[in-house]
Amino acid sequence: MISIIVPVFNSEKSIVKLCHQITEIMINLQQAYEIILVDDGSQDCSYLWMKKLSCNHSNIISIQLARNYGQQNALLCGLRNSKGDYVVTIDDDLQYTPKDISKLFEKMNEGYDVVYGVPKEKVNSTLRNFGSNFKEVMFRCFLKKPKDITITSFRILRKSVVEKITLDKNSFVYLSAMTFRCTQNVANVSVKHKPRLHGKSNYSYFKLIHLMLYTIIYYSNCPLLKPLKKHKPQYIIKEIIK
Structure with missing residues (x-):
């Protein structure tokens, strides 16, 4: 089974179309699948559409968080509620196309634990592109990321990796x-x-800046930074519809 996790925030105009596109590609791949939608405190009608999707499709799970915790926390919640042998994460804004899930899956079958989908030409603002490049440098310095690997939000992970990730208790x-x-x-x-x-x-x-500082504090191995770590819930689930 493949689990597809979508963190949702104010996406009432795209979430239905995204789920339909995911369903279409998964049928073409002839793979059992589940779609896990995690609403991260949306202020529009996203969760209403999510509930309708879950009521009409048995393999779409909708999770509503108690408030806005952030995209990464919503993803972690989705991972903990997934059942797939492989887990895909994809954004809710339709910038990444679900058709490319097949490319991730094909590359994964070469024996990798994780595969990131990297755009040939990324359509983002100058600020966001600068942020991505800065993150690449920081990850190489502090987290031992291989130099030739680019990080994106569109990825597939093997279940064995997901099981290890979900044990992490960092706030x-x-x-x-x-x-x-x-x-x-x-x-x-x-x-x-x-x-x-x-x-x-x-x-x-x-x-x-917040992302850079907190990543260094929580994920580097410097013992001097340990007192700076805060302890609070990663997220609280308000409702799950299966």
Whole structure:
């Protein structure tokens, strides 16, 4: 089985179309699958659409978090509720196309533990592209990420890696940092990346700096940073519809 996890935030205009596209490609792959939608405190009608999808499709699971915890926390919640031998994570904005799940799966079958889908040409703002490049440098310095591997939010993970990741109790969650703690057997594959059709990215310099600092504090091996770690729930689930 393949589990597809989608962190959802204010995506009422795209979530139904995304689920239909995922369903279509999974039928073509002839693979058993489940779609896990995790609503991370949306302020629009996203969760209402999610509930309708779950009521009409037995393999779509909808999870509503108690508030907005952040995309990474929503992903971790999805991982803990997944049953698949392989787990795919994909954004809710339709910039990554579900058709490329087949590319991730094909590359995974070469024996890798994790495969990231990397756009040939990424359609993002200058700030977001700068942030991605800065993260690459930081991950190589502090987390021993292989130099030739690029990190994205579109990936497939083997169940054995997911099981290790879900044991992590850090209150600050960063999935790729957890991943490189578990395995270095990682690959990239080229995928498409489309312009954003609905909504806008909430990326900012403040969030970029916050991500960098907290990743170093929580995932580097420096003992001097240990007192800076906070202890709070990674997320609280309000409702699950299966």
